[in-house]
Amino acid sequence: MCLKYLSTIEDVLNQDLNALKVLIQMIALIPISKQNIMFDENASGFVSVILKIISGKINNLIVIINKNDWISFYKGLTLLICIKILREKDKNDTDNTIDLLSRISEREQREDAALQLLKLFKLLERRLPGNKMMELYKLMNPKDLTLEYLEPTVSWETYIYGLTHIVENCECCMNDLEDLIKDQLCRFLKVNYFPMLLPDVAWILTYLKPQTNNKSTQIIQRIFQKSDSLQISIEQYLDSRSYSITSNEFPLVRDILIRSYNSKLMHNINRPEYLLRMLTYRKEHKIDHFIEWFKCFLCETDENWIKYQDLVCHWTNCFVKDQIALFEIMKQVDSLIDLWIKVAPNNNQRSDFFVTHMVTQCYSL
Template sequence: MYGCTCLRDYCEDFFNECNKYVADSLKISTNKPNGIKQVIRMSGLVPINKQNFRLPNISTKNFTNVIMSEFTKHLRDVISSLAEDERNSFRDGMATLICIQLLSQTFKKSNPNPLELFLNASIQPERLEIIKRLLNFIKNIKGDRNIPESIWFELLVLDSSDNLIKTIPMEIVSFEVYLRCAAKVVPALAQHSDFINRLSPHFDDAITQNQFSIDLKNITFLLSFLRNQSSDDANPDLKTIRSIIDSSIPLRNKIKEYMSKLDVTINEFNSIRDIFILSIESSVLFHVNRKEFLLKLLTNDKNLRSVDFYIQWFLAFMTPDKNKPSMFDDDEFKELLKVWTTCVAHRPDLIVKIIKEINVLISAIGDHPCSSHFIEHMVDLCFQL
């Protein structure tokens, strides 16, 4: 224990001294790229491991952020200055500094994600070797616990010939997190054929292995992303991402499974409607029949449904407005209306309460092509009571 404490103190002392002197020395350096390179190589010699690592102190964080910021500014010159016998120590140093940034989470406050550094074209020859060491470094410190920013690592090593992705523990993420990462990584690595060829299988595998959160919020976000195609002509990489997602068979199956088991509440009606409308031009809900879904929602447990349930169902799915067009043609509307009235007509208490709210329903249906049919249908229903 004493040895570990001494070694930990040594590591902190090293970075404390670096923070005091190295950053200032770089400011007056006549060959800044070489100075940055040597500092990075020197950092790789620090013996950090699981026993002596703890959350970096302020000096360590400051030094690391300064060096990485300077390296980013002079990245091309630093990389081009590397001699063959300097590459190993340089890679070790990069792994050390990026690991400190990731584990201290400093980048989430003010600095960019340090892994974005690997999107720079100049560092591509070193990318996979540095990431391999970085993954080993993190594993030595954190053991088998989750790796920070795991989806970044997964995409950054897709073109690895030694299957680095298998060394990354799976972490459940939202579609928003995945797309935010993919939107940056794909344009940077699209020139690598192995990366592009593996992008679609990787997405499908992630779906199959339940790596993505599947819920109404995430489905809505995904469909909104797929629908927003205005920038695709200027950004073909976004078009590639959309194509991969929209054509994913595992995604269609997973959403079908989720929707079939969903116990929908009144508060979720508008979310369901938004999803159905957003999916009209997408294949993501290919296996979900909107009409059948809503009919099942209407008829299941109909003896237990409240009047509010039927009114809100009607307002959500049968009444269009300028922002939410109708989901159904006239024949489908009439079929759904018939089932809706059948559900409420067998309970006198419900139909009386709904008739009291008829003005709300008529106002909501507005100038729908079937508005006259709805009014006539409700009048007929009243005479049948």
């Protein structure tokens, strides 16, 4: 029905602002809940056309909205935007959605609309794509943003971004807020609310690593650092992946185990043992796998936990009996030696060990 009569009224809507305003207000009357949120292609097409018309006339349209009309207008507008976002195939498309709200000139009206859109997504128990959630946070009155409105977020990054806004504008007891954040974090982790994959682990640890003077960031970092549930989630996931990490994922694991290593959240991860598990991943015994493993994990740090002699021996044992593999790796040995020495240029014992060891391998067959 929506599209059947759209062509008839489209010209009117383009010419008559009052007709467009009334249509938007009528849409606000449509009852919506998570039980009836089913939109077909026709409804989606109707919404896209209406929003396109609104986009071209938003500045003039806002001028004719009086105080009595405003509530029904912004509720209708946000419902249209909500439907479009839910039906979008390209989740990075921001045309005629959040950008429409940002074009509302009056700050209070803009904040009303942004809060209403967030309420809709919470009511429907749907998630907002990360880029849209970030934009919506920026449009809201910071005092309106509460923990319950973080539920439509889709990632750890957008969640922490929202937490930062809430902590920065906290007007109640900070201890009470911290307890609420701890409870919410624990609940989210218990139901795997956000993904916990290698990029997510790396992002969380990178966020927690820097020392900062920002009080809000310090509070959030402290909560995450002390979270037993977060520690368990990270350790369980890493343990489940230890024998299935590909060479393309080595840089992420390097960030996790070395560059952004967190001793509190990874207390039970034996890093040397973990490196050996990745090294012996049987499905990817390719030359590139061994080269990338060496570059990422043996040419990154000279910290005490890196038992480099043992690790190098295990590394060469993986390919020394394969003449072709050994030959191909030895063709790159000069560049590997350079990378090895750069880690600890003043450690002659370390440098001599690697050179001697590699020469020995050539005569081991």
